[in-house]
Amino acid sequence: MTTDTTIQINHISKIYKTEAMETVALDNVSFAVNKGEFLAIMGPSGSGKSTLMHILGALDTPTSGTYILDGENVENLTDDQLADIRNRKIGFIFQAFNLLPRTTVLKNVMLPMRYAEIPLEKREDTAKKYLEMVGLGHRMYHTSNQISGGQQQRVAIARALVMNPAILLADEPTGNIASAQAEEVMAIFQDINSQGHTIIMITHEPDIASHAKRIIHVKDGKIIKDEKNRQKLAKHNKNIE
Numbered sequence: 001m002t003t004d005t006t007i008q009i010n011h012i013s014k015i016y017k018t019e020a021m022e023t024v025a026l027d028n029v030s031f032a033v034n035k036g037e038f039l040a041i042m043g044p045s046g047s048g049k050s051t052l053m054h055i056l057g058a059l060d061t062p063t064s065g066t067y068i069l070d071g072e073n074v075e076n077l078t079d080d081q082l083a084d085i086r087n088r089k090i091g092f093i094f095q096a097f098n099l100l101p102r103t104t105v106l107k108n109v110m111l112p113m114r115y116a117e118i119p120l121e122k123r124e125d126t127a128k129k130y131l132e133m134v135g136l137g138h139r140m141y142h143t144s145n146q147i148s149g150g151q152q153q154r155v156a157i158a159r160a161l162v163m164n165p166a167i168l169l170a171d172e173p174t175g176n177i178a179s180a181q182a183e184e185v186m187a188i189f190q191d192i193n194s195q196g197h198t199i200i201m202i203t204h205e206p207d208i209a210s211h212a213k214r215i216i217h218v219k220d221g222k223i224i225k226d227e228k229n230r231q232k233l234a235k236h237n238k239n240i241e
């Protein structure tokens with residue numbers, strides 16, 4: 001393992017057990033992600049993408065296998081350490097946004113910093129900065145149920161970024177928005193990836209995946225292909241020529 005490796009998933013399986021049956025959501029999955037990568041995980045509905053995302057975000061634990069995050073086996077961390085990692089190291093963008101509906105956009109974005117006990121003034125300044133960045137400087141005092149789906153998605157992005165996380169995890173970040181807005185969201189992702197943030201994004205849309213530098217394809221809980229996005233790399237090389 002090089003020092004550039006931030007995520008190492010080794011032979012991870014996840015089996016959901018209910019009284020009636022067992023579902024194998026992930027079946028012996030292994031891969032590593034280096035710092036600064038922009039990775040898309042693609043696959044049909046039910047293929048295990050969200051399960052994988054929850055494990056990567058240390059929100060859930062695998063049934064077997066190991067997850068090494070920045071050289072540490074996640075299994076050995078205490079609940080407090082895990083909560084701290086989730087707050088400081090990882091930014092989440094969930095499929096359903098998970099915003100507080102009757103709370104202002106500004107307060108929603110300030111929330112992660114409150115958990116981290118950052119002083120109020122700094123929280124407000126930082127939240128405003130990121131809301132400007134995602135083009136919502138003019139909607140800060142609306143409640144999040146008073147803005148459009150695309151705007152809510154951008155609020156969720158701002159909220160994921162305020163703690164300046166090394167890793168951004170996004171589950172179908174454009175799943176509920178129109179394609180023009182999806183392109184705006186991808187432009188923001190490109191921008192933060194070029195600043196050195198690692199991005200892991202789940203999508204089932206090829207257009208969206210084409211923005212990533214690497215694409216892992218999953219099916220029935222298994223990785224069926226792990227490829228460099230040649231189109232993207234060709235474009236990148238052309239730009240730096």
Ligand SMILES: Nc1ncnc2c1ncn2[C@@H]1O[C@H](COP(=O)(O)OP(=O)(O)O)[C@@H](O)[C@H]1O
Binds near residue numbers: 023025044045051
């Ligand atoms: N909490 C759960 N309990 C039981 N089965 C689950 C649970 N979550 C997901 N599954 C099952 O695991 C499989 C993978 O689900 P998921 O990771 O959500 O896939 P995807 O995000 O690719 O649609 C599916 O068959 C799904 O029904």
Ligand SMILES: [Mg+2]
Binds near residue numbers: 049
């Ligand atoms: Mg899913």
